[in-house]
Amino acid sequence: MGPYNKFMKSELVxxxxxxxxxxxxxxxxxVAKRWKDAPENPKxxxxxxxxx
Numbered sequence: 001m002g003p004y005n006k007f008m009k010s011e012l013v014x015x016x017x018x019x020x021x022x023x024x025x026x027x028x029x030x031v032a033k034r035w036k037d038a039p040e041n042p043k044x045x046x047x048x049x050x051x052x
Contacts, residue, residue, distance in 0.1 A: 007040045008032075 011031040
């Protein structure tokens with residue numbers, strides 16, 4: 001399972017616990033927005049080949 005799927009799986013549980021009446025699709029949208037800035041997102045990892 002890739003980092004996105006792991007993140008989505010764990011965060012969906014958290015969101016549904018925080019907002020018990022939220023619709024699944026709304027929870028999914030909320031978690032997808034969190035992914036954008038999540039440290040687990042490879043796009044947010046420092047690149048090891050950066051040259052300065």
